[in-house]
């Protein structure tokens with residue numbers, strides 16, 4: 001058996017030592033070191049901020065940062081920053097936004113902004129007795145966190161409710177203390193978790209030390225916010241006269257387009273294979289905004305997909321209402337994001353994104369991110385139901401293929417010209433570049 005050698009104390013190494021260690025595993029060690037260092041920020045103070053977001057940071061991983069202009073939401077125009085590596089996403093969001101800016105714009109409304117967390121505990125005691133004394137316990141718990149919640153209360157937030165939830169039908173002796181929070185403009189993860197840990201300790205003490213309960217054998221299993229926030233929800237929609245689609249495609253009338261579009265949404269409602277891809281297209285846009293503004297895209301995705309399954313069947317997050325004359329298309333999405341605290345105020349690019357957006361409140365940012373999700377989804381369905389997705393995708397992908405062949409600026413220009421009227425594929429680009437390079441120059 002191969003002996004695996006463990007690197008001891010890697011996190012304690014200096015950055016140079018970490019880079020040397022990683023490079024020493026590769027035959028091109030010097031090149032590796034120079035690539036790593038070439039992505040360092042030129043200002044060491046900025047680099048230090050980025051380094052300290054995480055552990056064992058060696059360098060930065062670049063992603064494109066772009067803007068979708070002309071995003072009209074509730075009558076206001078936004079330039080929306082997006083961070084995404086997939087070539088066609090910003091183009092699709094921009095194109096859809098331009099179309100809807102001319103057709104009534106996007107509408108968006110935050111339905112509610114409640115977040116929640118649970119203390120999960122196992123207790124073979126008498127839950128009715130705990131319920132009897134619950135108002136006293138609540139008082140004890142709220143006092144425990146008064147110093148943590150004071151600032152949040154000043155900003156208009158705080159603890160909204162506390163409840164005991166009986167989960168014994170699912171797991172023997174399993175209960176939850178469920179707490180709901182309003183965290184105003186912050187995502188609130190640290191605030192919620194700090195409160196919950198205090199409540200857990202108070203609950204444990206109340207049951208085991210107050211003398212009120214015969215069974216003192218309470219086990220706090222964990223205290224943590226939930227990333228499932230079905231009460232932190234934004235609804236976004238577009239609405240137009242069907243005639244607005246008159247020129248959307250040369251081969252379809254406005255009515256035919258609306259009908260095909262409706263079928264595409266219905267398919268994503270009844271078929272899980274399609275629903276997953278449909279929702280992925282929504283998250284192309286949502287995640288790009290969430291990332292650009294320093295929010296947690298993993299939380300947003302996990303929640304969105306759980307929400308898409310809330311009826312017991314995974315479905316499209318969008319809904320369509322089509323009449324003879326009108327088209328209404330909406331997206332309902334849970335989005336627990338913030339505009340203060342965390343990375344939003346530390347990452348220089350997140351700060352810039354928020355400034356470009358006019359320093360929105362968390363509620364406004366929920367609207368903006370969901371609008372971009374709907375814009376991307378509309379763009380995807382529009383392409384899929386008309387000329388197909390690959391024409392646009394491959395046109396955008398052309399630059400990636402050209403870069404793979406280290407094409408010069410002149411070669412890129414020639415390729416863009418050439419592929420204006422031709423289908424882009426990896427092999428077609430390769431053939432084109434090879435023939436260009438094999439043609440003798442005068």
Ligand code: MEV
Pocket residue numbers: 086277278279280281282284377380381384389
């Ligand atoms: C690609 O990233 C996203 C799409 O597949 C979304 C969709 O099919 O709706 C185009």
